[in-house]
Amino acid sequence: MVPKNGAGGxxxxxxxxxxxxxxxxDRRHWVWEARSVNGRNLEIRCRVPPGFDRLENPARAAVGGRMKRGNVSLTLTVTSERQTKPLAINRALLAELATLVEEVRKSTGAAPPSADGLLRVRGVIEEEDAGQETEEALATLDKALQASLDEALKGLVVSRAAEGKALAAVIDGHVAEIEALCSRATERALAQIGTVRARFEAQLAELLGRVPALSEERFAQEVALLVGKADVREELDRLNAHIAQARALLADARADNPVGRKFDFLCQEFNREANTLCSKSADIELTRIGIDLKGAVERMREQVQNVE
Structure with missing residues (x-):
């Protein structure tokens, strides 16, 4: 059964x-966005505006404290509360321009420039800087920004858990499908042993009639050998053990015990046993069951790729 979400669950x-x-x-508005997708390890990308680089390392540490795997992207957007800043004239640049213009006018006789022409020169009019914020103000700002980041990361954890709840139900369904196929394979394998024995006995009896030197003892050995090669009970036992382990992983998963890597390895083992089952099958129906089993394992593996 899929573990239920709740206190202690x-x-x-x-x-x-x-x-x-x-x-x-009172000066700005900001938004943190946190996204994550599947990945083999924990990879963190952090994008912040110029001047906020100091937040990158604390942000990465905050992600690492909550998540073990996945590609996580953090984006900080900061906008000023003021639509426009006060304008100021760069008087030093303006004076330098006036001197140069006067030199050019005297040497060429050109008409003097208008005031609006000088003001159009890049750099003459600037947005007035309100001044550097104090260390205390920056510390207050950083604390507020990190509180918003913490809120975003808590939301991301909740989002991943909600997606995980749906994912657990899907995976549990695949485990149930695999279990049903293994039950069918077990029933068919028991019938296969008798079928294979009868088929090989008939073939060897025909061969024994053609080759009188083949002893009854050798005949029995050949039958036992061929029947043993078609015996898939060991593979079915291992498949049932993997099913029990898959259910244990679903039940034991929690924040401090991510099971994605273990589940991925378990899917490889499922597939290995399903391949062996197909290769040893001497019965068309058992082969079909084995192929269906491989399909169910692959569908489960695709879902497991997104488990933390």
Whole structure:
């Protein structure tokens, strides 16, 4: 059964999720966006505006404290509360331009430039800087930004858990399908032993009639050897053990015990046994069951790729 979500309950986590959080002060508004998709390891990409690079390392540490696997992208967008800043004239540049213009006018006789012409020169008119914020103000700002980041990451964890709940139900369905196919294979394998024995006995009896030197003892050995090669009970036992382990992984998954890597390896083992079952099958119906089993394992593996 899929573990139920709730207090003390265990649940696998998906590596897919999205969340955002926002905040503001008297000077600016900001938004954190957190996205994650599946990945073999934990990879973190952090994009912040110029001047906020100091937040990258704390942001990466915050992600690492909550997640073990996945490609996680963090984006910080900051906008000023003021639509436009006050304008100021760069008087030093303007004076330099006036001197150069006067020199050119005297040497060429050109008409003097108008005031609006000088003001159009890049750099003459600037947006006035309100000044550097104090260390105390920056510390307050960073604390507010990190609080919003924490809110976004909590939302991302919740999003991944919700996706994981649905994912667990899908995986549990695949495990049930594999279990049903293994039950059918077990029933067919028992019938296969008798069928194979009868077929090989008939073939060897015909051969024994053609080759009088073949002893009864050698005849029995050949029958036993061929029947043993077609015996798939060992593979079915291992498949049933893998089914039990898959259910244990679903039940034991939690934040401090991600099971994605273990589940991925288990799918490889499922596929190995299914391949052996098909190769040893001497019965068309058992071969069909084995092919269906491989398909069910592959469908489960595709879902497992997104488990943390």
């Amino acid at each position: 265990n649940l696998i986590a998906s590596m897919t999720g999205y969340a955002r959080a926002q905040g503001s002060d």
